[in-house]
Amino acid sequence: MNRRVFLLGAGGLAACARDPRPRLNVYNWSTYVAPETIPGFEAEFGVRVRYATYESNEEMLAKVLGGNSGWDVVFPTHSRIEAMRQYGLLAPLRRDWLPGLANLDPRFRSPAWDPALEWTVPYMWNGTGIAYNRTFQPAPQRWADLWDPRLKGRLTMLDDPEDMLGACLKKLGLSFSATDPAELRNAEREAVAQKPLLRAYLNAEVRDQLVSGDVLAAQLWSTTAQQAIAAAPNVAFTYPAEGFPFYCDCAAILRESRRTRLAHQFLDYLLRPQVSAQIVEATKTATANGAAQDLLPESVRRNPTLYPPPEVFARGEWPHTLPPAAQRLRDRIWTEIKSA
Amino acid sequence: MNLRSWFLFPARLWMAAFFAAPFAIVLAYSFLARGPLGGVEQPWALENYRRLFDPLYLEILLRSFLVAGAATAVCLVLAFPAALFIARASRHKNLYLQLVMLPFWTSFLVRTYAWIFLLRETGLINTALQAVGIIHTPLPLLYNTGAVLLGLVYGYLPFMVLPIYATLERLDPSLVEAAADLGARPVSTVFRVILPLTKPGIVAGSILVFIPCLGAYLTPDLLGGGRTVLVGNLVQNQFTSARDWPFGSAVSIGLMAVVTVCLWVFLRRESEPLA
Amino acid sequence: MKRWLAAYAVAFYAFLHLPLATLAVFSFNSSRFTVWEGFSLDWYRAIFRDPQIVEGTWNSIVIALWATAISTVIGTLCAYGLWKRGSRLLTGSLYLSLVTPEIVTGISLLALYQWAFRWLHWQLGLYTVVLAHVAFSIAYVVIVVSARLRTVSPALEEAAMDLGANEWQAFWYVTLPALLPGIVAAALLAVTVSFDDYVITSMVAGVDSETLPMVIYAMARRGASPVINAISALITVVFGVLILISERVREI
Numbered sequence: 001m002n003r004r005v006f007l008l009g010a011g012g013l014a015a016c017a018r019d020p021r022p023r024l025n026v027y028n029w030s031t032y033v034a035p036e037t038i039p040g041f042e043a044e045f046g047v048r049v050r051y052a053t054y055e056s057n058e059e060m061l062a063k064v065l066g067g068n069s070g071w072d073v074v075f076p077t078h079s080r081i082e083a084m085r086q087y088g089l090l091a092p093l094r095r096d097w098l099p100g101l102a103n104l105d106p107r108f109r110s111p112a113w114d115p116a117l118e119w120t121v122p123y124m125w126n127g128t129g130i131a132y133n134r135t136f137q138p139a140p141q142r143w144a145d146l147w148d149p150r151l152k153g154r155l156t157m158l159d160d161p162e163d164m165l166g167a168c169l170k171k172l173g174l175s176f177s178a179t180d181p182a183e184l185r186n187a188e189r190e191a192v193a194q195k196p197l198l199r200a201y202l203n204a205e206v207r208d209q210l211v212s213g214d215v216l217a218a219q220l221w222s223t224t225a226q227q228a229i230a231a232a233p234n235v236a237f238t239y240p241a242e243g244f245p246f247y248c249d250c251a252a253i254l255r256e257s258r259r260t261r262l263a264h265q266f267l268d269y270l271l272r273p274q275v276s277a278q279i280v281e282a283t284k285t286a287t288a289n290g291a292a293q294d295l296l297p298e299s300v301r302r303n304p305t306l307y308p309p310p311e312v313f314a315r316g317e318w319p320h321t322l323p324p325a326a327q328r329l330r331d332r333i334w335t336e337i338k339s340a
Numbered sequence: 341m342n343l344r345s346w347f348l349f350p351a352r353l354w355m356a357a358f359f360a361a362p363f364a365i366v367l368a369y370s371f372l373a374r375g376p377l378g379g380v381e382q383p384w385a386l387e388n389y390r391r392l393f394d395p396l397y398l399e400i401l402l403r404s405f406l407v408a409g410a411a412t413a414v415c416l417v418l419a420f421p422a423a424l425f426i427a428r429a430s431r432h433k434n435l436y437l438q439l440v441m442l443p444f445w446t447s448f449l450v451r452t453y454a455w456i457f458l459l460r461e462t463g464l465i466n467t468a469l470q471a472v473g474i475i476h477t478p479l480p481l482l483y484n485t486g487a488v489l490l491g492l493v494y495g496y497l498p499f500m501v502l503p504i505y506a507t508l509e510r511l512d513p514s515l516v517e518a519a520a521d522l523g524a525r526p527v528s529t530v531f532r533v534i535l536p537l538t539k540p541g542i543v544a545g546s547i548l549v550f551i552p553c554l555g556a557y558l559t560p561d562l563l564g565g566g567r568t569v570l571v572g573n574l575v576q577n578q579f580t581s582a583r584d585w586p587f588g589s590a591v592s593i594g595l596m597a598v599v600t601v602c603l604w605v606f607l608r609r610e611s612e613p614l615a
Numbered sequence: 616m617k618r619w620l621a622a623y624a625v626a627f628y629a630f631l632h633l634p635l636a637t638l639a640v641f642s643f644n645s646s647r648f649t650v651w652e653g654f655s656l657d658w659y660r661a662i663f664r665d666p667q668i669v670e671g672t673w674n675s676i677v678i679a680l681w682a683t684a685i686s687t688v689i690g691t692l693c694a695y696g697l698w699k700r701g702s703r704l705l706t707g708s709l710y711l712s713l714v715t716p717e718i719v720t721g722i723s724l725l726a727l728y729q730w731a732f733r734w735l736h737w738q739l740g741l742y743t744v745v746l747a748h749v750a751f752s753i754a755y756v757v758i759v760v761s762a763r764l765r766t767v768s769p770a771l772e773e774a775a776m777d778l779g780a781n782e783w784q785a786f787w788y789v790t791l792p793a794l795l796p797g798i799v800a801a802a803l804l805a806v807t808v809s810f811d812d813y814v815i816t817s818m819v820a821g822v823d824s825e826t827l828p829m830v831i832y833a834m835a836r837r838g839a840s841p842v843i844n845a846i847s848a849l850i851t852v853v854f855g856v857l858i859l860i861s862e863r864v865r866e867i
Contacts, residue, residue, distance in 0.1 A: 366719055
């Protein structure tokens with residue numbers, strides 16, 4: 001089996017230049033599809049999909065800003081969509097080509113960033129919270145608990161200005177997307193006060209250290225936390241009481257694409273319940289597809305980390321793009337915090 | 341055109357197309373304003389350069405110079421004996437050289453992660469030391485400046501070894517013999533005969549290490565735990581999460597200006613070992 | 616003295632290869648995480664099952680070979696030309712290309728390509744990566760070869776020309792052979808720099824030109840995966856074998 005795949009792959013490479021099938025270029029976050037997803041689409045529609053991945057919105061945006069990147073479908077996070085639309089980067093969606101939209105979870109049928117779903121199709125979503133080791137009692141339930149001196153040297157926060165400052169803002173009872181300079185400076189003070197307790201600012205890399213017990217508490221995304229929980233049962237996750245952000249990665253078609261029909265078919269394919277459920281099973285992410293959720297086993301559907309119950313969901317905020325002045329101030333504050 | 345002009349032509353062409361032109365673009369960016377998604381837009385202004393002179397950023401620049409300088413010094417001390425060994429080897433010189441390069445054909449990121457694994461509190465080094473009984477509580481080997489230095493030195497060691505080897509290899513062994521005949525002990529020979537003659541290699545290696553170290557961002561980020569900001573992190577941040585390309589461009593231009601001045605001063609005194 | 620040097624060399628190589636050895640050991644770990652759980656070849660199998668890795672490796676090799684060949688030639692010629700008579704402009708721009716942070720080089724090259732493509736209607740691809748790699752490799756080659764050139768006496772060429780050789784023959788028959796170890800060292804450096812580059816490559820790579828560092832980076836940023844360890848161990852073994860073979864061939 002492996003050898004055949006390898007040879008096929010090599011042969012595929014060789015035949016690449018002369019492949020007569022239509023092509024679709026998809027640019028997605030890493031580990032966001034199941035191994036069968038793309039080959040399934042290729043087989044059913046008789047096309048070839050060029051699939052590549054990126055690690056951050058900015059990486060993707062740098063490529064597509066020029067308007068001739070070669071990609072057809074991309075997956076921006078919801079907070080970037082408004083600006084992408086204003087820049088004319090997105091192609092409008094034709095709802096009659098997307099019957100699968102009915103499968104979406106009701107909460108995502110008319111989201112704040114795209115109420116009529118004219119430009120994007122919600123794909124996967126996650127939130128930021130606290131992952132912690134159960135041996136640390138009492139268990140952290142609020143952002144404020146991460147300022148506990150007992151955590152010194154065993155605590156990490158995300159290396160992301162939006163999330164890190166956001167946690168400080170929520171601790172103070174302010175909005176996650178605050179723009180007021182005084183509020184931001186107060187948040188900065190909190191961050192600087194916390195810094196001596198921190199081991200480091202880490203993103204997904206902290207997963208291993210949580211599993212091995214090096215780190216007792218970490219600000220972490222729900223998907224990564226779920227991976228840690230699956231590997232070590234004494235790791236737990238909580239959405240803080242003061243509030244927290246949600247992020248939704250949405251599928252969008254670029255205006256520069258000349259294969260909009262095929263792109264729509266791909267988006268509709270992703271909306272199929274079985275396809276979406278398969279992806280979730282492989283990637284352990286939370287899908288915006290309601291019909292797919294129904295296909296998932298009870299334990300996954302009710303997993304509080306990936307699919308928080310309604311009362312927790314209500315405490316979440318959806319960050320949006322900030323005006324340039326606020327963004328500049330935040331950025332400067334981030335540099336100051338890191339240099340402190 | 342004489343031979344020299346022909347020889348220089350391809351390099352000139354490449355530099356003009358793929359360095360000067362992009363450099364002009366970066367220069368233009370530094371005078372513009374940020375776009376909401378990244379990218380740049382009007383108006384033209386000196387705003388970014390004014391921001392650069394803020395003490396916060398100057399301190400970052402200074403810190404970067406110190407760290408890069410320390411890394412270069414350590415690299416030099418570590419690389420010189422190794423280069424000497426390879427140059428003096430009677431056989432298998434290329435093999436030894438390639439063995440130096442071998443680790444660097446795997447991904448830089450992967451090697452850095454390997455160091456994280458080794459240096460962590462439950463990592464290999466701490467576990468081994470505790471098992472043997474040398475220490476009883478784990479040493480904080482990671483997420484500090486020391487770890488960053490280690491990572492930088494490790495990452496740029498071949499850049500120091502290769503140029504020094506290239507000059508050492510050419511060294512006339514009769515000079516060393518002469519020194520021995522005149523009564524010099526081996527160590528003394530190294531410092532008073534070999535070292536001065538390998539100056540071009542040392543200078544080349546130092547430049548090849550110091551300058552990229554200034555712009556390094558992955559190593560300080562991963563091994564320093566994101567706790568310090570060096571110039572590389574600052575620039576990287578501007579082009580990614582901060583989405584402030586113009587300011588990032590201005591910082592880069594500032595960095596390049598400072599380095600150019602340093603190099604100019606340094607190389608003039610050293611009577612231009614390179615050109 | 617020789618014994619001290621040899622002992623030092625052993626310690627030096629141990630230091631260089633320690634992270635690699637660790638990776639190799641843990642590539643056989645059956646657990647995803649860095650606690651040893653048992654011996655397994657799963658991760659090695661996973662490499663060959665993943666077409667992205669196979670293709671990324673192929674692309675990286677092709678790019679590295681092309682970029683090294685071109686940059687070594689251009690860089691050597693340039694170093695020689697500068698040795699004859701300096702050019703402050705060229706030397707300055709070479710140094711500056713070294714000091715530019717990679718992200719800046721990447722973004723500026725991307726901007727350049729996108730601007731050029733407005734007229735040429737081309738797209739990013741393997742060739743844009745090769746062009747970019749040559750651009751940053753030339754400086755390394757020039758510096759290493761120049762260091763070597765400093766040890767070559769101009770008198771040798773003058774002597775050759777007195778004996779009737781023209782400029783080209785003096786270069787080809789007299790100086791170039793003396794330069795060879797320097798050129799080899801420079802080429803090695805260029806291959807390494809090209810094969811390992813992530814930042815610039817990811818910026819200018821096209822739809823079809825994913826390289827191995829890009830694949831590895833994507834995997835690693837999501838939390839270390841043992842597949843990466845397996846890839847690194849494999850690369851080391853493959854290159855190590857190649858090196859040993861070339862050494863044997865040379866001895867024959």
